[in-house]
Amino acid sequence: MHKAACIIAARASQVGLRARNSRNSPVSLNKEQVQRIATLARLKLADEEAAETVQKLSRIVAFVDQLSQANTDNVTPMAHPLNASQRLRADVVTELDDRDHVQENAAAVQDGLYLVPKVIE
Amino acid sequence: MAQDLHLLTLTQIAASLRNGDFSACEITDLLLRRIEASDASLNAFITVTADQALATAKRADETRAAGKAGALNGLPLAHKDIFCTRDVLTSCGSHMLDNFVAPYDATVVERFANAGAVMLGKTNMDEFAMGSSNETSFFGPVHNPWDLERTPGGSSGGSSAAVAARLAPAATGTDTGGSIRQPAALTGTVGLKPTYGRVSRYGMIAFASSLDQAGVITRSAEDAALLLGVMAGFDARDSTCIDHPVPDYVAGLSTSLNGLRVGIVRQHFDAGLDGQTALAVKAALAVLEEQGAILSEVDLPNLDLSVPTYYVVAPAECSSNLSRFDGVRFGHRASDPKDLFDLYCRSRGEGFGAEVKRRIMTGTYVLSAGYYDAYYLKAQQVRQLIADDFRKAFADVDVIAGPTAPTPAFKLGDKTDDPITMYLNDIYTIGANLAGLPAISTPCGFVAGLPVGLHLVGPPWGEEALLRCAHQYQLQTDWHLACPEAYR
Amino acid sequence: MKPAWEVVIGLEVHTQLATRSKIFSGAATEYGAAPNTQACLVDLGYPGVLPVLNEEVVRMACKFGLAVNATVAERSVFARKNYFYPDLPKGYQISQYELPIVKHGELFIQGDDGSDKRIGITRAHLEEDAGKSIHEGLQQFSGIDLNRAGTPLLEIVSEPDLRSAKEAVAYMRKIHSIVRYLGISDGNMQEGSFRCDANVSVRPRGQDTLGTRAELKNLNSFRFVEKAINFEVQRQIELIEDGGTVVQETRLYDSDKDETRSMRSKEEANDYRYFPDPDLLPVEIEKSFIDSVRASLPELPDAKQQRFVNEYALKPDDADILTLSRALADYFEAAAAAGSASAQVVANWVLGDLAAALNRDGLEIENSRVTAADLAGLVDRIADDTISGKIAKEVFEIMWKRGGSESPTIPVPAGQLSLAGQIIKELDLEQISDTSAIEAVVDEVIAANPSQVADYQSGKEKLFGFFVGKVMQQTGGKANPGQVNAILKARLSK
Structure with missing residues (x-):
């Protein structure tokens, strides 16, 4: 059994996404689940968007659910299509300061800092 | 000077520039005028870099006069707006990045520039490359030069339309599930997606990292070979790019197809494929056979699962890749956020279009607690099975041939209601992305006045065989020479 | 603490690795640069850029693994931990999850009962550090500085083998000592390059199952580790004894108030959606690489301590302290070699007057104002009865003030006279033995x-x-x- 999955499964209830327990049950998502996913993904959905999203996401999830038919016992999940491994770079400083140029794309900057609404810890 | 320079292929332009028939400035100027004239009808470009193009062309002419011309000196081309271009708007077809000026060049852009190519502009595309019809672009859909009511395909639809309408002899594209090959098929152009790791992804805005690969849309296999030779090769800035020798792709084109083993996948011709399209593809296979290719059937038993596999893996990766667009360092930022959460949710909610949001949400769902095993892990396992199927098939054949898309170009608006119908458009092309294989689409006929593409897939690093096969086919046929009437 | 309760602690130590460039980019890691001047496009999570792994980071993790008798994984995998936070520019942190680079290690500390105690090291994995949020002076905003983003970290996770705050500190000191010996981290706690989280729970003595734990975040000094754990243990015991239950949560230690408090805001609805990072490939380490790293390992604290006892006949406790830091051990060895007095006497001086002077002036041994050779010269004058131990203390203070034999305050006549000898002569401090x-x-x-x-x-x-x-x-x-x-x-x- 996949270790990550165990750990992740243990957290399922915390997020409120109910894991499937039956392969036969039709897969679909309700509005509340979709809202929870949107929150996790930090996406604000307009009201008219929300209903359509529930319907289309349910369609997609039901569609990809056909994967459950495949027999994947003892199959190693793919890491890289050509089974390559990670190459290492030498520990050398190659990047020079380009802050002012790069910060031209930022909407709010002060004294070289990127600004966000106050973060409360 | 001839009046129809725009009809020349890249290879022909290169020869003419060498001969001094015309200058880089002349051809660049001509194409810029064509782009401007067609803009209202096609919407193929998001940005036209006219001044920069003319300046580069002028430099290319000077370089040539000084006898120091690079491989692509003075050759005009367009870049898909997914490639970062220094100090030029790089929008990725999204409202999220409609104010984003990249501070650096993508490796592909840099390599073409170093070889002397002239960038005409940045082509329109589905938002963040998510789409098969170019209708998800924030900048509006691109129209197919063969029928303005139809799609030029997607996501590299701006590139395919620009090449088909002779606005640019070549354009770059990216292909995550068919985004180069399907638009090529739908516009009667040539689309090449190289082996995963053949071309650097550095500077190409990521959709699905393990599937994305840069390639080109051209009017001939010869042109694709010329460009691949420049863009391919190791890049230390991309860990997934592989250090593998780059052959002379152009030199490899002339070998005949005698003895080439071509595999046909039976399922490709089952229900779902338009009958007329099937006939065109079968006729193309007969041409290959006449040239000495040996046809045989191959079995890819898990291919049916390729679309669902793709629609787990790609959204999962995209949901994470697109998290960086948060309104802080670049991109759209919501006005007057009341707190951090609001800043994130509104910047992203406003900045991304509906399809991108759907994919982010699909990806978030399949990776979330309790679902990872059933979807993401499972999909990566099925992906391995699909790759194994291809591996076994390539023990017996050199290339696998079939249709690129199930139908010719459909009408804009026809498939926007149901995402699954749209997704199934990529049914023949997705396998190559899942397995990391090179593939090419070349024009092979018309159905009701709309182009049809022949799809060829090769084993890893099999670009030479694909290009040769397409080139030899093009020597026997003239489908690739057909030009939409309004753009002759 | 009431003996009816057993305390169970596991530590996660975050060690910043002392590389020149970042873990996945070529930006500098130096501390203290102007905001965002050491954050390159990769660190900023710019569209289109990609991570490439720093070789030195892999070597350092490998060194640590070998030093704690762990397995260095032939294959390890980087994963993405997805969550939104302003100091995390990509919206995910690249870390190792299922397949860390180091697993199953151990080290030994002195347990509460005085005996050697084995502490298991579950794993050590590589990850990138986040940036910093700055709240001062920006009114309704927070400012984000991403200079630290992408700095390499080795997160060392212990088994829940520690049974008291004191053991936790001993373990943390041991890790601190090892990473500094190995030269893989400067261990600087003020700059945040060595910090830890503690998982603390209590259970009735004799119970097998673990109690519910609280995670104490970001403890950046040995003293805070001890105080935070002690506070938390007391809080949990009192809570349970009053009929309450401990909730699994993250708590922040407030050193000003000396208390821990809940950080519920950050805990809310976290679902990190870990998956292998498709921009990075599995890290494969060949045996030859591990062998070459093994060959380059320095003598480690435990081995050095043993050698000091055997070779110099030092008291084991003194050898323990002298070997806590490689620099201190080197100083001692240099002083012992330079003089002719017994090594134990040299050790007494190093751990006595020298340690007191360093402490008083807030100096590290590397910056001692009395060199090892000068200390040896002083100790030798006691041994040969030139001065008494009491006078020696005065001479030491003068040497400390003057600051080393290079000091120009005394014109040094040619000859063999040590600095101590010169001072004794100059001030006429020679002992009367007539x-x-x-x-x-x-x-x-x-x-x-x-x-x-x-x-x-x-x-x-x-x-x-x-x-x-x-x-x-x-x-x-x-x-x-x-x-x-x-x-x-x-x-x-x-």
Whole structure:
């Protein structure tokens, strides 16, 4: 059994996404689940968007659910299509300061800092 | 000077520039005028870099006069707006990045520039490359030069339309599930997606990292070979790019197809494929056979699962890749956020279009607690099975041939209601992305006045065989020479 | 703490690796640069850029693994931990999840009962650090500085084998010592390059299952680790004894108030959606690489401690302290080699007057104002009876003030004289060992204090110290104390 999955499964209830327990049950998502996913993904959905999203996401999830038919016992999940491994770079400083140029794309900057609404810890 | 320079292929332009028939400035100027004239009808470009193009062309002419011309000196081309271009708007077809000026060049852009190519502009595309019809672009859909009511395909639809309408002899594209090959098929152009790791992804805005690969849309296999030779090769800035020798792709084109083993996948011709399209593809296979290719059937038993596999893996990766667009360092930022959460949710909610949001949400769902095993892990396992199927098939054949898309170009608006119908458009092309294989689409006929593409897939690093096969086919046929009437 | 409760602690130590460039980019890692000037496009999570792994980071993790007798994984995988936070530019942190680079290690500390205690190391994995949020002086905003983003971290996770705050500190010190020995981290706690989280729970003694734990975040000094754990243990016990239950949560230690408090805001609805990072490939480490790293390992604290006991005949406890830091051990060895006095005496000086002076001035041993050679010169003058131990302390203080033999305050005449020798000569501090001279002073003292002599001789032996004091006073403290004692004894018993 996949270790990550165990750990992740243990957290399922915390997020409120109910894991499937039956392969036969039709897969679909309700509005509340979709809202929870949107929150996790930090996406604000307009009201008219929300209903359509529930319907289309349910369609997609039901569609990809056909994967459950495949027999994947003892199959190693793919890491890289050509089974390559990670190459290492030498520990050398190659990047020079380009802050002012790069910060031209930022909407709010002060004294070289990127600004966000106050973060409360 | 001839009046129809725009009809020349890249290879022909290169020869003419060498001969001094015309200058880089002349051809660049001509194409810029064509782009401007067609803009209202096609919407193929998001940005036209006219001044920069003319300046580069002028430099290319000077370089040539000084006898120091690079491989692509003075050759005009367009870049898909997914490639970062220094100090030029790089929008990725999204409202999220409609104010984003990249501070650096993508490796592909840099390599073409170093070889002397002239960038005409940045082509329109589905938002963040998510789409098969170019209708998800924030900048509006691109129209197919063969029928303005139809799609030029997607996501590299701006590139395919620009090449088909002779606005640019070549354009770059990216292909995550068919985004180069399907638009090529739908516009009667040539689309090449190289082996995963053949071309650097550095500077190409990521959709699905393990599937994305840069390639080109051209009017001939010869042109694709010329460009691949420049863009391919190791890049230390991309860990997934592989250090593998780059052959002379152009030199490899002339070998005949005698003895080439071509595999046909039976399922490709089952229900779902338009009958007329099937006939065109079968006729193309007969041409290959006449040239000495040996046809045989191959079995890819898990291919049916390729679309669902793709629609787990790609959204999962995209949901994470697109998290960086948060309104802080670049991109759209919501006005007057009341707190951090609001800043994130509104910047992203406003900045991304509906399809991108759907994919982010699909990806978030399949990776979330309790679902990872059933979807993401499972999909990566099925992906391995699909790759194994291809591996076994390539023990017996050199290339696998079939249709690129199930139908010719459909009408804009026809498939926007149901995402699954749209997704199934990529049914023949997705396998190559899942397995990391090179593939090419070349024009092979018309159905009701709309182009049809022949799809060829090769084993890893099999670009030479694909290009040769397409080139030899093009020597026997003239489908690739057909030009939409309004753009002759 | 009531003995009915057993405390169970596991530590996660975050060690910043001392590389020149970041873990996945070529930006510099130096501390203290102006905001965002050491954050390149990769660190900023710019569209299109990609991570490439720093070789030195892999070597360092490998070193640590070998040093704690762990398995260095032939194949490890980087994963993305997805969550939104302003100091996390990509919206995910690249870390290792299922397949870390180091697993199943161990080290030994002195347990609460005084014996050697094995502490298991579950794993050590590589990850990138986040940036920093700055709240001061920006009104309704927070400012984000991403200079630290992408700095390499090795997160070392212990088994829940620690049973007290004291053991936790001993474990943390041991890790600190090892990473500094290996040269893989500067261990600087002020700059945040060595910090830890503690998982703390309590259970009735004798119970097998673990109690519910609280995770204490970001403890950046040994003292805070101890105080935070002690506070938390007390809180949990009191809570349970009052009929409450401990909730699994993240708590922040507030050093000003000396308490831990819940950080519920950050805990809310976290679902990290870990998956292998498709921009990075599995890291495969060949045996030859591991062998070359093994060959480059320095002598580690435990081995050095053992050697100091065997080779220098040091007390084991002294050897323990001397080997806590490689620099201190090197200093001791240099001093012991430079002089002819017994190594234990040198050790006493290093751990006594030298340690006190360093502590007083807030200096590290690397910046000691008395060099190892000068300390050896001083100790030798005691051994050869040139000065007494008491005078030596004065000489040491003068040496400390003058600051090393390179100091130009004394014109050094050519010759063999050590710095201590020069000071002794200059200030005329040489010990009086001439018997007749001491006898003369003793006689004077006896003659001048007849009543004390009578009292002493009638049994008030405590007065002996009075006579020693008088003799020392008259000789300016320079008389050889052994001789003074012997002569006084002889004269007074007459």
